[in-house]
Structure formats: C-alpha cells, structure tokens
Amino acid sequence: MLGQGHLRSILGRTTSSEQRRLILSLTRQQLHSRYRQSVLAVAWSVIQPLALIGVYALFFRGVLRLDGGDLPYLSFIVSGLVAWRFFSSCVSTLSSISDSLHLISKAYFPREVIPLVHVLVNLIDLGVGLVIMVVIAASQNLYPSITLVALPLVLVPLVLFTAAATILASSVAVFVRDLRHGMPLLLQALFFATPIMYAPFRVPDGLRWLLNANPIAVVIAGIRDTVLRGVWPTWYILAFHIALAAGCYLVAVSYVRSVEHRMVDLL
Amino acid sequence: MSVDEEPLLRIDGLSKEYALHQERSSLRAAIPGRWGEPVGEGTFSALDDVSFEVRPGEGVGIIGSNGAGKSTILKAVAGVIAPTSGSIETRGRVVSIIELGLGFDPDLTGGENIEYGGAFLGLSSAEVEARRDEIVAFAELESFTEMPVKRYSTGMLARLGFAVAMAAEADLYVVDEVLSVGDWGFQRKSLERMVEARRQGAALLFVSHNLWTVGQLCPRCLLIEHGKVAADGPSQRVLAQYLSDDVPGADPAPGGEEELAVAMEAGALATGTSLVAAPPRSSVRITGLTCTPSTIETGGSIVLTGQVEADHPLPDGRLVAGMFWLGFATFGAPEVVADGFIDRAGSWLFELDWSAIPIANSVLTFRVAVVRGDDPEDPEQLFPNAVTEASADLRVLGPVTAKPGLALRPTVRLKWTGGEVG
Numbered sequence: 001m002l003g004q005g006h007l008r009s010i011l012g013r014t015t016s017s018e019q020r021r022l023i024l025s026l027t028r029q030q031l032h033s034r035y036r037q038s039v040l041a042v043a044w045s046v047i048q049p050l051a052l053i054g055v056y057a058l059f060f061r062g063v064l065r066l067d068g069g070d071l072p073y074l075s076f077i078v079s080g081l082v083a084w085r086f087f088s089s090c091v092s093t094l095s096s097i098s099d100s101l102h103l104i105s106k107a108y109f110p111r112e113v114i115p116l117v118h119v120l121v122n123l124i125d126l127g128v129g130l131v132i133m134v135v136i137a138a139s140q141n142l143y144p145s146i147t148l149v150a151l152p153l154v155l156v157p158l159v160l161f162t163a164a165a166t167i168l169a170s171s172v173a174v175f176v177r178d179l180r181h182g183m184p185l186l187l188q189a190l191f192f193a194t195p196i197m198y199a200p201f202r203v204p205d206g207l208r209w210l211l212n213a214n215p216i217a218v219v220i221a222g223i224r225d226t227v228l229r230g231v232w233p234t235w236y237i238l239a240f241h242i243a244l245a246a247g248c249y250l251v252a253v254s255y256v257r258s259v260e261h262r263m264v265d266l267l
Numbered sequence: 268m269s270v271d272e273e274p275l276l277r278i279d280g281l282s283k284e285y286a287l288h289q290e291r292s293s294l295r296a297a298i299p300g301r302w303g304e305p306v307g308e309g310t311f312s313a314l315d316d317v318s319f320e321v322r323p324g325e326g327v328g329i330i331g332s333n334g335a336g337k338s339t340i341l342k343a344v345a346g347v348i349a350p351t352s353g354s355i356e357t358r359g360r361v362v363s364i365i366e367l368g369l370g371f372d373p374d375l376t377g378g379e380n381i382e383y384g385g386a387f388l389g390l391s392s393a394e395v396e397a398r399r400d401e402i403v404a405f406a407e408l409e410s411f412t413e414m415p416v417k418r419y420s421t422g423m424l425a426r427l428g429f430a431v432a433m434a435a436e437a438d439l440y441v442v443d444e445v446l447s448v449g450d451w452g453f454q455r456k457s458l459e460r461m462v463e464a465r466r467q468g469a470a471l472l473f474v475s476h477n478l479w480t481v482g483q484l485c486p487r488c489l490l491i492e493h494g495k496v497a498a499d500g501p502s503q504r505v506l507a508q509y510l511s512d513d514v515p516g517a518d519p520a521p522g523g524e525e526e527l528a529v530a531m532e533a534g535a536l537a538t539g540t541s542l543v544a545a546p547p548r549s550s551v552r553i554t555g556l557t558c559t560p561s562t563i564e565t566g567g568s569i570v571l572t573g574q575v576e577a578d579h580p581l582p583d584g585r586l587v588a589g590m591f592w593l594g595f596a597t598f599g600a601p602e603v604v605a606d607g608f609i610d611r612a613g614s615w616l617f618e619l620d621w622s623a624i625p626i627a628n629s630v631l632t633f634r635v636a637v638v639r640g641d642d643p644e645d646p647e648q649l650f651p652n653a654v655t656e657a658s659a660d661l662r663v664l665g666p667v668t669a670k671p672g673l674a675l676r677p678t679v680r681l682k683w684t685g686g687e688v689g
Contacts, residue, residue: 018389025386026370033374106365107387108346175297258299261349264342265285266296 023113027120034121045128049085053078053136060197069199071228072140075133079223080196082129083158086122087216088187090162093118094169095180101267111260112253115166123159137228145230153242154222154233160245161215164252171256174263196220215241273358274320275439275470276344281353283314283339283494313339315494316353321439321470328485328502329474330509336494337474341365341443344472359438362388367428367445371416377427378403378412384431398434405430405460422453429457439470446475454630455660458484478506550578551609551637553657558633562662568622569661571633574614574684581609584637584654586681588619591632591658604679609637618680624663634658 035042053074060066061073068076096114097104104111130151134144173179193210194217195203203211211217218241222233287309296303314336321327329337342348343355345363370387371380381402385395395402403409406426416424429445440461446454461484465471475481481488481502488505490498498505556573563569575586586605604619617635624631636656 021389021391022386025383025392029370029372029375029383032379033372036374102366103370103387105342105347106345106369107363109387172297176294255299259297259303262296262303264348 019110019113022109023116023120026113026117030117030121031124045125046132049081049125049129049132052085053081053132056081056197066198069201071224072142075137075140075142075228076199076224077197078129078133078136079228080194080220082126082133083216083220083223084191084194084196085129086126086158087162087165088191089125090115090119090122090166091169091183091187093166094173094183097170097263098174098177098267101264105264105267110257111171111263112167112256115170116163119159119163119166126155133223134227142228144227147226147230147232150226150233151223154219154226154238157215157238157241157245158219160242160249164245164248167249167252167256171252171259171263175259175266190214190216194220212237215245272322274322275357275359276321276361276472277354277356278320278340278344279318279354279356281314281317281340281343281355282312282351283336283343283348284310284312284351287311312494314343314350317491317494317496318353319489319496319499321472323438324465324468324470325487326465326471326485327473328481328488329472329491330476330478330481330488330506331491331497335491337491338365338443339494340491341441341472341474344441357439360389360435361439361441362432362435362437363441363443364429364432364445365441365443367425367432368416369428371424371428373417374415376413377406377408377416377419377423380416380427381431384428385434388432388435390435395434402427402430402434405433405456426453426456429453429460433460433464437469439472440464441472443474444476446477446480454480478509482506551581551584551654552576553635553637553655556633556635556657556659558659558661561660562664563624564664565624567624567663568620569624571619571621571635571659572617573635573657574616575609575637576614577609577612580611581637581639581654582607583639584609585639586617586635587638588633588635590621591634605681608681608683614684616682616684620678620680624661631661631663632658633661 040047056077057074060077067073093115096118097111100114104114138144169179169183173183194214195211200211200217200221211221218237222238225231225233317336317340319327329340331337339348341363342365343350344357344361345365346355347363347365368380368384370384372383375383378399381399382392382395385392403412406423406429408423408427411419411423416427419427425445433440442461446457458480461471461473465484471484473481473484485502487500488498488502489496490505490509498508552575554574554576556571559570559572571588577584585603585607588602588604605617608615619633619635621633634656635658637654639654
C-alpha cells in the first residue's frame with residue numbers, strides 16, 4: 001500500500017475511475033433517498049407525467065384546438081414532452097453546485113460530478129416517460145416498428161446536450177446568481193420555440209431553419225419519426241447534432257474545470 | 268532517491284490570498300483564465316510562502332492561533348481551494364478528513380451511508396464491503412446500522428464518520444480538528460486508531476487546538492503564525508515556543524528540551540491506555556497514577572493515587588500536580604504538593620484528595636510531575652523542567668457549578684513505601 005508512484009500535483013488528482021464511482025454512488029444515494037422518503041415514489045414518476053400530459057392535452061387540444069399534424073394529438077405531445085421534461089428538469093437543477101457548498105468546501109472532486117448526478121437521476125424519469133409514450137402510442141394504434149432501434153441514437157444528442165447545458169448552467173450560476181431567476185424565463189421561451197405542443201409545419205418558412213438548429217427540436221422530431229411514424233431519422237441532421245452535442249459537452253467540462261478553483265472562494 | 272524515501276506530500280511556496288472587498292457581482296469570476304481572477308482593493312494573505320514535506324510514516328502536527336492559516340493549509344492539501352501561488356504535490360492515497368461523515372445522507376441508514384461516505388474518500392464498494400464489519404465494530408453501532416443517521420447522536424455520527432475515514436487505509440491522513448465533536452471515549456479511541464495507523468506506516472498531518480493531543484500523536488510540529496511557518500521541528504520545542512509566545516513573560520526553560528521530551532513520552536505513556544510505547548529513561552518515575560473514581564458528577568471528589576519511584580536520591584525534587592482541560596491548566600496553575608521528600612532511593616505512595624471538582628461535562632486530565640529545584644510556581648502547560656510526569660483522565664458529568672479561576676488545592680498524603688524499587 002505504502003508509497004506507490006511518484007509525487008504529482010493535486011490538481012486533477014481524482015482518477016476517472018474514482019470519479020465514475022463517486023457519480024454512481026451519489027446517483028444511487030439520490031435515488032435511494034428519493035424512494036425511501038415517499039411511499040408512492042415509483043408511482044409518482046408515472047403519475048406526474050401522466051397528469052401533466054392530461055392537463056396539456058386538455059388545454060392545447062380542447063381550448064386552443066391545436067393539432068399534431070399527421071399524428072394523433074396525445075401521442076404527439078407525449079413524444080415532445082418526454083424529451084422536454086428531461087431537458088428542463090435537468091437544467092432547472094442549476095443551483096446544485098452552489099447548494100453543495102458543504103461538500104465542495106470539504107472534499108475535492110471534479111465539480112461537474114454534481115450536475116451529472118442530476119442528469120443521471122433524471123434519466124430514470126426519461127426512461128419511464130419513454131415507456132409511457134410507447135404505451136399511449138399503442139393505445140392510439142401507433143405500434144412500434146423496426147425503426148424503434150434507432151431511438152437510442154436519437155437520444156444521444158439529447159442526453160449530451162442536456163448534460164452540457166446542466167453543467168454549464170450550474171457552474172455559471174455559482175458566479176452569477178441572477179441566472180437562477182432568469183433560467184425559468186429562458187426555458188419558457190425555448191419551450192415555445194420548440195414544436196412540442198404545435199406541429200412543426202406551423203412554423204413560418206423563414207424560421208424553419210431554427211428547427212434544424214435547435215437540438216431539442218431535432219431530437220423530438222427524431223423520436224416522432226422512429227417511434228410514432230416508423231420512419232428513420234434524417235441521418236445527416238442527427239449526425240451533425242451528435243457531433244455538436246459532444247462538442248458542447250467537452251466545452252462545458254473544460255469550462256467548469258477552468259473556473260472550479262474559484263468556486264469555494266466565492267460561495 | 269528511491270520511491271520509498273520520497274515524501275508523500277510536498278508543499279512548495281504555498282501562498283493563498285483573498286480579496287478584501289469582494290465585488291458584489293462575481294460575473295467576472297465566471298470568465299475562465301486570467302481575466303476572471305479576482306481583482307480587489309487590497310488582498311488578505313492567508314498563507315504566505317509555506318513550504319514543508321511529509322514523509323512516509325511521519326506524524327506532523329500543525330498548531331497556531333485561530334486564523335493563523337492552519338485550516339487553509341489543510342483545505343489546499345485537500346484540493347478544495349486553489350493556491351494563489353506555489354505547488355502542492357502528493358503521492359499514494361491521501362485522505363483528507365475535514366469533516367466527519369461527509370457525504371452522509373440523513374435519511375439513509377448508518378449501514379447504507381457507510382458506502383456513500385466511502386465513495387467520497389475514493390473507496391470502491393468492494394473495499395467498503397470488505398471493511399464493513401470492522402467499521403461498524405469500531406463505531407460501536409452494531410445495533411444501529413438499520414437506523415437513519417438523522418436519529419443518530421452527534422457522537423454516533425462522529426464515530427461512524429471517523430471509522431469510515433480510517434478504513435481508507437491511506438498513506439497519508441490529513442485530519443482537521445474533527446475529534447472535538449465526540450465524547451471522551453471516542454476521542455481516546457480515535458487517537459489510538461491514528462497511532463495504530465501510524466504504526467502500520469501511514470503518515471499523519473494533524474491540526475488541533477488540543478496541544479496535548481498534538482504532542483501525543485505527532486513527534487514533529489509546525490507552528491503557523493500569520494500564514495507563515497514560524498517553527499518546524501520536534502513537537503516539544505515547537506509547543507514550548509508556541510506557549511511561550513502566547514504567554515508574555517514566560518520563556519521555555521533553558522536546556523529543558525530533553526527532559527521535556529521525556530516528560531511528554533512519560534505523559535503519553537501514562538494516559539490510561541499507553542498510546543506510545545517508550546521505555547522510561549528517567550531515574551525517577553511516576554507509576555500507577557490512577558484517578559478514583561474515573562467518572563464523577565460536577566462537584567464530586569476524587570482521589571489521585573500513584574507512586575514515585577527513585578533510583579537515586581533527588582533532594583531538590585518536588586511533586587507538582589495540576590488539573591488540565593483541553594491541554595491547558597484549569598482552575599489554578601499546577602501546584603507543588605510535596606517538596607524535598609526524595610531523600611533516598613525508594614518509592615513513595617501518594618494520595619491527592621481533590622474535592623468539589625467544578626468543571627462541567629468534560630474530561631479533565633490530572634497531571635503529576637516531579638520537577639527539580641526552584642522551578643517557577645507556574646510550570647507552564649508542559650512542565651518544562653519535569654523529570655518525570657504522568658497523567659490520568661477524569662470524566663465529569665453535569666452542569667457548571669463554579670466559575671473558572673477558582674483555585675482548588677488538593678490535600679496530600681505521602682507515604683514512603685520502601686527502598687526497593689522494582
């Protein structure tokens with residue numbers, strides 16, 4: 001045990017296996033704690049999205065008379081909401097690093113661990129949401145076809161992009177407290193800029209390019225294609241967004257690494 | 268230099284500055300690189316060019332007044348704060364214990380939290396599982412592993428946290444003032460555990476205000492003053508310097524260093540469970556120091572019994588006794604209780620009756636020493652000129668009934684018990 005290796009700087013000391021271990025442990029702890037606290041916890045992760053879908057369907061369909069274009073409205077909005085909820089729940093945890101002062105001021109670990117734990121915890125809800133979506137789609141006679149196998153690939157940019165946004169937001173929020181107040185507005189704007197409740201063809205032609213630039217919109221289109229329509233996603237757009245999201249993720253991680261040393265001093 | 272001789276920790280020119288006036292918006296700090304570094308009107312230097320090394324198996328204490336920078340050093344070693352300049356290098360497994368029970372979730376049980384706490388120390392689940400029984404046994408929580416830790420007492424939580432931390436089998440433990448939260452039994456046990464870890468080859472970097480504990484655990488000591496290393500050397504010398512700096516007019520006795528070392532070892536040896544095994548070097552010894560009973564209520568009385576053994580006459584030898592709390596003399600300075608009695612080789616049984624012990628809910632240490640000649644009446648915390656010394660602990664339960672400063676005089680009975688010394 002004693003005296004392995006040579007001296008090295010404490011900066012970047014945590015090995016990637018230690019880091020992975022900590023992320024998994026914290027994630028398990030979060031889930032453990034969450035399911036220990038409430039009796040209906042597992043049920044809640046089904047009831048909550050169902051209730052939300054019900055309210056949205058009633059309002060947008062019943063009151064605003066929106067439609068899903070070629071798709072039944074319920075399946076249409078569920079597919080959009082599943083992806084959106086994942087993104088917005090993750091990004092809304094932006095005060096996670098600030099709230100973990102008791103941990104980060106007492107032990108070193110790469111600070112992106114904290115937002116990543118929230119992303120992993122939300123992945124469970126994303127999984128539950130996807131199952132609900134497939135069931136609802138089947139109830140509207142949209143049965144899964146072979147194109148379902150492309151779904152994981154479609155979700156790659158969603159998860160990477162969400163992780164990047166969550167890491168970036170939570171590390172900037174350490175320095176810029178105002179971000180906590182601004183984020184709900186930003187999310188609201190992005191929600192309406194993304195074809196979740198309305199069909200993409202309702203977007204004016206001049207703004208159509210926005211749909212291809214918006215990673216969430218691309219992912220939602222991919223989910224609708226692969227799960228509901230049974231057609232393959234537009235590969236070149238998907239490939240572009242996987243690369244873009246991976247780039248965003250790397251930028252976010254290198255950003256937090258370059259400012260993490262100032263966090264404890266400022267909090 | 269072979270790998271084994273290389274230090275486990277090397278701190279070189281470590282400085283840490285804080286801006287005195289933080290800008291209201293820290294927007295600027297969000298910018299990576301040089302642009303985001305804080306600019307303020309004036310900086311406060313928390314650490315200034317601190318350099319030292321810790322080698323395998325070493326025990327190094329860090330002492331100093333509040334705000335001197337002790338904890339800043341530890342946080343920098345833990346990687347929690349970044350140095351303004353200088354470098355910190357480590358090798359092997361370094362475990363920083365800045366807070367006990369870090370990463371514990373109050374809603375989860377003790378058993379569950381062992382694993383989550385371990386992950387913060389870099390332990391894998393397999394390592395945790397392999398040591399689970401040991402951890403639970405050390406923490407004495409066998410019947411409580413299924414209880415959420417939010418229902419644990421402070422002491423239970425501290426025991427569990429410490430047990431998990433020590434299970435890491437680190438090459439270097441960096442320990443901040445964490446033992447003070449636990450009770451007397453926990454503190455003793457934790458000290459023993461750290462001594463045991465050192466015996467197995469682990470190094471220790473230990474910050475405490477309890478100078479007695481630092482002296483017991485660490486042969487080497489750093490004194491930090493105003494962010495600088497004011498002294499680095501054998502603990503007895505550094506502790507004496509710190510105490511003499513602290514108390515105007517008191518200077519460490521010349522030539523007392525070696526005897527002080529003996530006194531400290533003897534003291535550690537006699538602290539109930541003999542933390543450090545050292546052969547008695549003095550020709551005069553205090554043996555079998557016992558406090559009866561070992562636990563009392565506030566205001567109770569105790570009898571301190573022991574034996575002075577002398578291989579030679581020591582006509583100017585005096586028996587000094589004092590009550591210490593957290594390493595400091597309390598309720599009056601140590602007093603001479605017997606004088607000039609070592610007129611021949613032999614052994615003397617002594618009994619000191621203390622009544623109306625006023626201190627509350629704490630652990631008192633009674634220290635008895637043989638000093639020589641015209642030592643000042645205030646022999647300082649460490650009895651600088653002691654020929655030999657022993658101590659015994661007393662646990663006091665209950666509320667305070669007297670104000671500090673009240674001097675208590677023990678009544679003394681001394682009996683010569685024979686010329687043969689075994």
